[in-house]
Amino acid sequence: MRYEEFTIEGRNAVLEAFRSGKTIDRLFVQDGCRDGAVSTITREARKHDTMIQFVTRERLNQMSETGKHQGVIAYAAAYEYADIDDMFRLAEEKGEPPFLILLDNIEDPHNLGAIIRTANLAGAHGVIIPKRRAVGLTATVAKTSAGALNYTPVAKVTNLGATIEELKARGMWFVCADMDGELMYRLNLTGPIGLVIGSEGEGVGRLVKEKCDLTASIPMKGEIDSLNASVAAGILAYEIVRQRLG
Template sequence: MPGNSQRKGAIRKTSKGPTAGSGGRVRRGLEGKGPTPKAKDRPNHKAYKAAQRTDRAQAGRPRRRAPGSDEWVAGRNPVVELLRSGAPVAAVYVAEGAERDGRLREAFALAAEHAVSLMEVSRGELDRLTAGAVHQGLAARIPAYEYAHPDDLLDRAAEAGEPPLIVALDSVTDPRNLGAVVRSAAGFGAHGVVVPERRAAGMTAAAWKTSAGAAARTPVAQTVNLVRQLKAYQQAGLMVVGLAADGEVSLPDLDLADGPLVVVVGSEGGGLGRLVAETCDQLVSIPMAGDLESLNAGVAASVALYAVAQARAAG
């Protein structure tokens, strides 16, 4: 009831006097906390985060996986050709009750030879996995390609004690041309191939097959901006030459072949882009007889790399 001072909580006790031991807490609160840490040592500061990114980059350059999920190759002939090419097949899938013919037996033998997993699934499941493609009871799964960093190609040349030789492709969209360039790069001693990340062919199953296994030995690097990457190579001491029908230097007269070099090959239709051409130190033409004006990207790269390899051997 009101005014009952005996009820628990009826009287609010307050104290304005000092609490026991409060003097020590006050003194500790007034003590200095030492010098302010440097920006790079404060976890929430942007300088600290920038230093962390630099440390991670110096610890190693992670390879960039191709966007999207694994790729599927469907059909007996395509799968056999893929296994023959040495592509990194993750698994081979065969439909239950599929007719055993020569191609299927060869696929089984190649899968066993390359230690590729062989999976038996229902025909309906194989239809689902291949998105309704005509698989003839056989399909293969390829993991997304892991691209190298463009600087890895320079490291590869340094490890071999050779002047760098790199092939850069400007908007080449046919994966078979990419595969052919990778094969030529491996055959003529190039240290790798650089492709743009967008509007260009990537290392698909078609590129793997055309490379005839060379893609397992020659790295392909991806760059967000080809012009910027070419300038970075120039700053590293490489000369950049572009193949063009109207080049001012004929390929046999190229005197840069025995030094650090980037050979840029243009797209199948338009050739080199304007900015790429302006970035090149020299534009080089391949002399041809008759009315043929140009070669496709794969053939042009092969001819240029052969000429460079001959010049280096002679030097």
């Protein structure tokens, strides 16, 4: 699967993609392009909450596969996003309490793909990612997930904190991975749970962390101070699995 399949180039093609309801993760527009057609496209992008980046013509030329980008290139989602309701349905079908993985600040597509793969194998019912400052479902993510994207629903939300509040109202509670948290083996991680993972650099953002009920730390014995985000997600997800099997 190559990224080009999900790159849409040219004004008509990009506008058509927006109007057909295709999920566009990112729009690249040539700096200084302000004519009617481009304004229409950026207006559609804002309406759909798509990230817009203004770049030089040279950058667009480098990104372009066709050489006919006309000042606009869009990255479409490689896969369609799911609804959180789909995840609750999945949990219900399996007769299990919901288990969701929420990601904050994950910008590396290999990390996201690896986490979706782990989520699938650990029996999580879905993965939730934010719209801002996060990678979407690109072809690299699809490839790294090793097919898991076909089975594990991924939802994209505008505000992770607000989503946590809504899910709490539906009976879920949340544990956040944090180096200063309580040792994960000492926590009760059973029941309808959301596991919140941040990037290794920044961790989980303060506002999201404040919404969590517990913080869990992974015991670290070495000299360096953080695990790769997908590895941390795997370790915590499997502690949840172990306690569910308990």
